[in-house]
Amino acid sequence: MSTALLQELHQEFRRLYIAGSELAAGDFRLKRLLPQLQQLGERSPVFKKLGEGVETLLEPGGAEGAAPGAALLEVTLLLESVLYTQGTVQAEGTPGPIPVRSFTLQTKQPYRKLAPVLEALSTTGSGRYEVVVDAFKEGVFQDLRLLPVAVSALNDPYSELAEYAKNKILPSYGPEISSYLLESFNPAGGRSEVRKLEAIAAAGASSHLDVIVHAAENGSDEIRAAAIKCLGGYEEYTDALLEWSADKKKVIREAAYTALAAGGSARGAERLIEAFIQKKDREMLAGVLADGAPAEVYARVTALFMEELQAAPENTAGKKVTEKAWEELTPFLITLYHVKTPELDAIFSYVLKEYNRYISLGWVPLFDHAARYKQESADSAALEELAELAQRSVRHLPNYFHAAKRTVSPQEVFDRFGGTLTDTKLIGQAAKQAAQRSQLLVHTIEEQAVDLYWDYEVRWDASGVRQYNKKMLSAEEVAAEWDPRWLDWSIKQDALNLACVFARPGHQGVQDYLKGKLVGPFKRYTYDRLANIFKGLERADLPEPERLELLMSALEENNVRNLYTFDHYLFGMMERFPARYADRLKEILPRFKYECKRQLEYIYDQLVSKL
CATH class of the missing domain: 1.25.40 (Serine Threonine Protein Phosphatase 5, Tetratricopeptide repeat)
Known part of the structure; x- marks a missing residue:
């Protein structure tokens, strides 16, 4: 028999248990169900008895009748007996082995320590990040009861908290966390699934390469890009990465470039150099290569940088020409920002010698990069180059000062700066420039x-x-x-x-x-x-x-x-x-x-x- 009507009646009885049995009198929901019960009662004594019970609730008798609470209890007992005998409960799916996980987590933390974390990860508002970070530093997350909320934190609306869970909390569980995350991983998902995939790869990418490759081929664009980046360093997937580096979608090409740069293979380096020379993805590649690339890539980019510097247009070429040339040079500066080689040092020395040429093109940022590089070199030759540059442009006086502070004695630092910038006999423009240099030096120091x-x-009273x-x-x-x-x-x-x-x-x-x-x-x-x-x-x-x-x-x-x-x-x-x-x-x-x-x-x- 169908139990739909009985289930609905049971829900109404539960409502009356909460609201109060006295409210059953004249209840319109029970009145709506009563005709169906009476109709079925013509064929079944059980339904007839249930109908009579509902009538009693709707129209309670006088002083001799049963109290509403007792009547509700009696008819509910009958209803639940019918539901128990007529209903069926069957588990879906095919029986199989119960999954066993090798987590060594325990449940020894007192609940007073867990409660603030559970609240922080199940609500929104300020202060949650600090609660989670402090709890992690105290080892609270090593309690098994916090494992599910640690995973759910990957989808937290506060991105910094979600990133902290991915980078700190989940890796602390060891390689076992990757298998646990795979159980709920959705290749068609969004940012939270990307974080989940990155956590899986960080915990043990080599053990789940089949899943990662499948996600790289069939996932959403965000998932594909994240999965492709995880394949860097696995030689067997170089062919696939080379193919993806020519994909129509920019996000996929960027992911492939990132993986090739991390992989360090000869074929990957050749592809990166080829793409940089072609200029189509040069700006995108600059950000990728700045984070790390094979040495041969940096060497080839450095040589190409010198070639394009020497081919720079004349200052009479027009504003559009010089701006376009600068746009093509900017990716070199981004790519080589952290690189330190004799070849690059020679290039920046060349730039400083050709000051008049490049400053006439308006390429002031080029000298900013040259000054920064020479400042970090901190040798006598670089110091003298910076001294000359600071004489040409007060803008680079701080670079000169920082390099001198690292290179020569405190006495010589003062002789170079404190003794030469305070001439009170200067007048006119010379005095104005000296005052400007002195003020800049003050700010630098x-x-x-x-x-x-x-x-x-916290220093005073109980308010904290x-x-x-x-x-x-x-x-x-x-x-x-x-x-x-x-x-x-x-x-x-x-x-x-x-x-x-x-x-x-x-x-x-x-x-x-x-x-x-x-x-x-x-x-x-x-x-x-x-x-x-x-x-x-x-x-x-x-x-x-x-x-x-x-x-x-x-x-x-x-x-x-x-x-x-x-x-x-x-x-x-x-x-x-x-x-x-x-x-x-x-x-x-x-x-x-x-x-x-x-x-x-x-x-x-x-x-x-x-x-």
Whole structure:
């Protein structure tokens, strides 16, 4: 018999169990099913009994009748008995062996550690990435219960989290993960299936080459490209890769080029060189070859680079001609960006010698690449080439400085730069150019000595607010790596940040200079570097009581009110305020907002507690 009507009736009974049996009276859904039950009841006593039970629910009797709950329970018991005897349950498919996996994962982690990870990988919103990364570093993902969600993370809407799962979490399970991923791999899928395929290949491509080849031939374009890249290094598939490198679809050709570049075969190298010479895919190839290629490819591209440089048009050839020539040269610079060979070194030396020729074409980026290459060479010949280039164009002064810093002594660095850029007798255009070079030099040195990086740490109260801190070179590093004359040079250039870094005990001039920045109306530009000023005063050995008084005075300046938060160096100084500053701090509190106000309130409470 058909159980469709009985199943539908069972669903309505379940609804009434949840909603309440009292709501069965007059229920329109039960009224809709009742005529069918009564019709079947004419031929079957069971259906007749079920129909009577439904009628009882729809029209409950008076005080002597059964309670709605009891009536619902009685008719449900009858219905489930019928369903149990009439229904059939049969597993689909053909019986076979139960799959056995060789994972050595256990389930020893307490659920309180698993719960945040499960929530992070089953929801959306901010903060999930940090939860997952921290859990992985603590080894939480070695719990078997997190294996399914680790795989599902490949489809996470936050791409960085999905990539982290592919690159870090899944490989940590070992080669066994590839077989597990294959069970759900869909060659016709999208980005999540691409990640799955890449994880399979990374875990053990050689064990699943048949699957990878099948995906390369029959998958979606994304899957095909990913699968083709996985075949790099397998000589038996070189013929297929060569064929794919001529495919009509750009994404397939690019994947084939990538695999050939990774494979390192002679035939693959020949194909890459051929495609680069043909220019059709030169721009695409540049990005591929920049990540790695056989040495013979780089050698041939280098030689071709020289040929095209020598064949560059004259500056009278017209803008379109020179722009087209530059477009064809740009892929060489991308391809050879990480290459270091004597041949390439000679090419960039040639470029620097032909400065007038190539600068007349407007090829400034060519000299940027040449200067970068020579800077990284860091030998005496390259240093002199950069010195000449910096004389031609102040744009390349930083390259010259960086190379000198790596090549010669700190004393000679100052002699080359600090002693030649401060001539006060220059006038007119010469003075303007000297000032420009000095300002550029200030910025270049700041990159190496000031605000090298930021870090954050929790420093106050239970709210866990993180305060920023900017790191500069330590006094020990300055003494070992920099000539002491840079301090006087910095003061002369009014380079505040550098004066703070190079400050040292016994130099009265730096104390006067830095204190002068805190006297009178507080300037806005010094607000951003307020912490640096006090670090400099500490390095200059100014007594702490005087430094604390200067900081308190700076806070009392009317212009110091647009802060969001104090970094933890300044906050640490405030924690050392004497208790007598409490009234002065209370006076200025209304002028501050945001986190800095909360910080000052915290300091105020601490000072009051000391009184």
